[in-house]
Amino acid sequence: MNLTPKEIVKYLDQYVIGQNAAKKTIALALRTRYRRMQLDEEMQNEIMPKNILMIGSTGVGKTEISRRLAKMMSVPFIKVEASKYTEVGFVGRDVESMIRDLVVNSISIVKAEREEENKSKIDNYILNKIVEKLLPPLPESASESKKDDYRYLLEAMEKKVESGEMDDKVIELDLAKLNIEFDDSGLPPEMAKVQESFSKVFASINKEDTKKEVSVKDAKSLLRQEAAQKLLDSTSINAEALRRAENGGIIFLDEIDKIALSEKSQGRNDPSKEGVQRDLLPIVEGSSVSTKYGTINTDHILFIAAGAFHVSKPSDLIPELQGRFPLRVELESLTEETLYQILTQTQNSLLKQYVALLGVEGMELIFEDDAVRAIAQLAHRANQNTEDIGARRLHTVLENILEEVSFDANEHKGTTFAITKELVHEKLDEVVEDDDLSRYIL
Numbered sequence: 001m002n003l004t005p006k007e008i009v010k011y012l013d014q015y016v017i018g019q020n021a022a023k024k025t026i027a028l029a030l031r032t033r034y035r036r037m038q039l040d041e042e043m044q045n046e047i048m049p050k051n052i053l054m055i056g057s058t059g060v061g062k063t064e065i066s067r068r069l070a071k072m073m074s075v076p077f078i079k080v081e082a083s084k085y086t087e088v089g090f091v092g093r094d095v096e097s098m099i100r101d102l103v104v105n106s107i108s109i110v111k112a113e114r115e116e117e118n119k120s121k122i123d124n125y126i127l128n129k130i131v132e133k134l135l136p137p138l139p140e141s142a143s144e145s146k147k148d149d150y151r152y153l154l155e156a157m158e159k160k161v162e163s164g165e166m167d168d169k170v171i172e173l174d175l176a177k178l179n180i181e182f183d184d185s186g187l188p189p190e191m192a193k194v195q196e197s198f199s200k201v202f203a204s205i206n207k208e209d210t211k212k213e214v215s216v217k218d219a220k221s222l223l224r225q226e227a228a229q230k231l232l233d234s235t236s237i238n239a240e241a242l243r244r245a246e247n248g249g250i251i252f253l254d255e256i257d258k259i260a261l262s263e264k265s266q267g268r269n270d271p272s273k274e275g276v277q278r279d280l281l282p283i284v285e286g287s288s289v290s291t292k293y294g295t296i297n298t299d300h301i302l303f304i305a306a307g308a309f310h311v312s313k314p315s316d317l318i319p320e321l322q323g324r325f326p327l328r329v330e331l332e333s334l335t336e337e338t339l340y341q342i343l344t345q346t347q348n349s350l351l352k353q354y355v356a357l358l359g360v361e362g363m364e365l366i367f368e369d370d371a372v373r374a375i376a377q378l379a380h381r382a383n384q385n386t387e388d389i390g391a392r393r394l395h396t397v398l399e400n401i402l403e404e405v406s407f408d409a410n411e412h413k414g415t416t417f418a419i420t421k422e423l424v425h426e427k428l429d430e431v432v433e434d435d436d437l438s439r440y441i442l
């Protein structure tokens, strides 16, 4: 993870238009972590991460930024919704479970790396197991010439299995009992341990390996798990994963505004919201959390919180929590021009998605440039006239324009359909101009 801030921003630019302040702040925070890791240990311990609070109204790219970061990152990274947690003692997930989730994520990163490093070993293991089934070994007493023949066959068979030629063949596989992994990251570690011993007991009652008829293709992926479990050292994976989560982990805490207590909605306030905030304090500040894999210290985990703060304000968070998010960035509302760019310049733009989807039906969809301008303009106007829901408005607007074409696209195989400015206006003018109508439709 040694991208420079510029490189990180450039990567994000492919998916998120504008919001430069937020991108810069985040990129810098990530680089700072890298810099810190290059220092000696004493210095490292002194440098605490500066947590970030992103504020911006709905649909302007907060979650999108985090989603893209998650894809890019090779450091432990999870995105969680603050509104999902409940105060300790209440039914639900307590906030410490996010740290456990982070460790689980870290383990999967380290595991994937180790699997990659040991790829040839693992591949060999799988190949041997499969070939053994397809071509049972010769008895010791076989003559030399038979053994020669066998070696020849074996090689040919290995090639066939590798090339996928044998994929449809069915073989009987003895699958060693895999340690069944429960999704128990929500459980406190004491409980997780109890559960673990339970699964051990069950595994020993049901000791013999399970025999299963599977295709060679499926066997390849089934055996991969087994190979990884046999060939990789899980103790060292866990230790490395803990270390990385501790030093490089990032938690993206979305919807943080949903746990703020606003004055406006006083009557409806859920008392446990404040509890969740209080529970968050020690974790954000730095404390030890025990997990199934060992104890992890949260001092150096970076938190990026985000929220729309429509109803509540950052100052409605309890002061101690506010203070733990010293860096504030605001995301801008989307202008007509930004909306246009979101449609035309992002990697995964909605327009490209529609073109690809209708392409499946053999239909070529073309968006004329002034049509796209018109879409941006109308979406922007709808945002101003009713609620500002940011780029999400584009989804509803486009759906309105394309619904009809999309519905019977399969009957127009081989044709080209152009979305023109006229069509856009024809479909939408009336709706956008009428506030009541657009409230329902857009």
Ligand SMILES: Nc1ncnc2c1ncn2[C@@H]1O[C@H](COP(=O)(O)OP(=O)(O)OP(=O)(O)O)[C@@H](O)[C@H]1O
Binding pocket: 015, 016, 017, 018, 019, 056, 057, 058, 059, 060, 061, 062, 063, 064, 065, 307, 308, 342, 346, 390, 391, 392
């Ligand atoms: N600046 C932007 N650039 C590109 N796409 C964007 C931008 N802002 C929003 N989008 C698109 O709009 C949709 C909603 O954005 P996102 O989920 O990031 O909203 P949000 O800011 O998290 O809103 P909320 O506060 O409601 O959670 C996504 O599909 C995203 O791709």
Ligand SMILES: [Mg+2]
Binding pocket: 062, 063, 064, 254, 255
């Ligand atoms: Mg969001």
